[in-house]
């Protein structure tokens with residue numbers, strides 16, 4: 001398999017101490033463990049103009065599309081907002097098209113304030129991925145009651161959930177390794 005196994009990580013929450021970001025960091029440990037290279041979209045995610053508002057020449061757009069083109073896989077994370085993904089993540093995804101995604105792989109993490117978790121939001125992310133002709137990992141992580149999920153050191157209180165997140169990262173890189181190079 002040629003080239004670095006870069007995984008572009010898109011986090012749909014800009015909040016300091018975001019639960020979603022923390023969960024993605026744990027999944028990122030799995031990406032590194034499996035030999036992948038996590039590339040965080042944080043530096044430009046918050047600067048992306050709303051698609052269609054005439055900001056196509058903004059440097060954040062060029063950074064975003066360049067990173068998406070180089071990436072072999074994607075890890076998307078979002079807080080559940082009113083039963084779906086955040087506008088910040090959706091706006092970043094709206095910039096992408098099949099030329100950046102077709103034949104590549106994606107995996108998903110979603111967090112919710114409520115106890116029921118973010119299963120509906122994860123389905124929404126799969127629908128977006130299907131439109132972008134991405135292959136998707138069957139595994140996914142929903143982190144419920146996000147405010148209570150972390151201990152004082154910022155670690156997940158539930159070791160099984162932490163291990164599930166790491167396995168998600170490992171599984172994503174394994175999928176990249178096993179699949180042929182993307183045709184885009």
Ligand SMILES: Cc1cc2nc3c(=O)[nH]c(=O)nc-3n(C[C@H](O)[C@H](O)[C@H](O)COP(=O)(O)O)c2cc1C
Nearest residue numbers: 013018019020079080081082083111112113114146
């Ligand atoms: C605008 C908004 C809408 C939300 N909608 C839901 C919801 O529908 N269901 C839910 O369980 N939590 C909901 N929440 C709570 C967030 O999903 C939860 O706090 C999330 O983990 C925050 O992620 P973050 O720490 O990464 O920002 C909402 C929060 C906000 C700000």
